[in-house]
Amino acid sequence: MKITVIGATGLIGSQLISTLCDAGHEVTPASLSTGVDLLTGEGLDDALAGADTVVNVTNSPTFDEASPDFFRTTMGNLLAAGERAGVGHQVILSIVGVDLVPQLDYYRAKTLQEDLLRQGPTAYSIVRATQFFEFMDAVMSWTSDDKTVRLPSTRIQPIATADVVDALADVATAPPLGGSVDVAGPDVFTLDELGRLTLADRQDERTVVTDEQAGMFSATDDGVLVPGPGARLAATHYKDWLSSSRRSV
Template identity: 55%
Template sequence: MKIVVVGGTGLIGSQVCALLREGGHEAVPAAPSTGVDTLTGEGLAAALKGADVVVDVSNSPSFDTEPALDFFTRSARNLFAAEKAGVRHHVALSIVGVDEVPGYGYYEAKVAQENAVRGSGVPYSIVRAAQFFEFVAPVMDMSTEGTEVRLPSTRLRPIASADVAAAVAEAAQGEPSNGIRTIAGPEVHGLDRLGEITLAVKPDGRTVVTDERAGLFAGMPDVLTGDDRTHLATTRYEEWLRRN
């Protein structure tokens, strides 16, 4: 099959492309660096010509409400206009608990993207993933004040990006579910605890201070760990950290 991966040069997309090629498919990365811009529609028709499946793992360059909403909704409109030429399956990557966090603009933008997928008329599969392991270090850096890393105790069930990519690639090679599959890592940790684990494995002179008002995840409701229907990957954060 020809499978076009929107965002195919990024963290998840590059791994998805590699897995699809290993599976014997033609995986085409679509990104501004490959001449495809979903915001303007430039290059979309050519990239999607003859495509059986489109995988969208692209991300907004901004977490602010208006830019994120514009990115996801405008990209979706352009993508689905191009997909009407014959794409039979659209796979979208979303976030665990995304529709249970009112007032958080980036999540509201992702909900709008999901709604566009459902209303497109193209058979689809949505994969909702927990926060990536790779996200922990940048969050810590953004929350550092001097030698203190100030983090809330918000509960997460983070997952390795490789496990996310595997789930997305599996969905792309299967039949459309016209539904949602939720995936997460094997362990629930508070974000502050994830910071402590990180600094225990890779000490750098910083210490973690629990601060319920600090950072992007402050005040988040307890919905980021999935439920009893969530598929759990096996890679543990501490094991992954020691290898990376």
């Protein structure tokens, strides 16, 4: 199968290309570094030529009120180019519960991206993932100082990016879903609990303070970031991932 990966140099895209190539697929990487600009459409026709499936894992450069325009423009360009190229399956990576958090600009933007894909001319699949293990450091940095990390008790069910990649590869090489599938890790945590586990593993002596007003995830209603019944649950546990990450350093 010939597959184009849009966002080829990112955390997910680079792993996805390796996984698909290892499985014997013909993969075209597409990113700014390969001459493909989703915002202008430059290079898209060449990148999509002959592709059976396109997987879009690009991200907005900002999480603010500018993000809807990014997804509106890039999704429009990609769908139009895909139709010209005769692409049979468009896949995007989204977020579990994304349509239930309208108070966040970025979540509204991702919901718009999903809606544009659903209304587009091509058969599609949406892979909605929970928060990545790898982003925990960034989440803690938003509300931390030298002594404390403030986090809400929002429930999440985080997942390793390697497991997200496996799910994307499976969906990309199968018939279109015509809908979405949720993918998540095996364990539910509160965000403050996850912060304590992370700091303890790293022998970081800062204290996690439960603060329901701290950070972006304080704006979410409890439970919306946890997948419902029927989700695909990955095998990697956060504690095991922490241990393996420490050993690889």
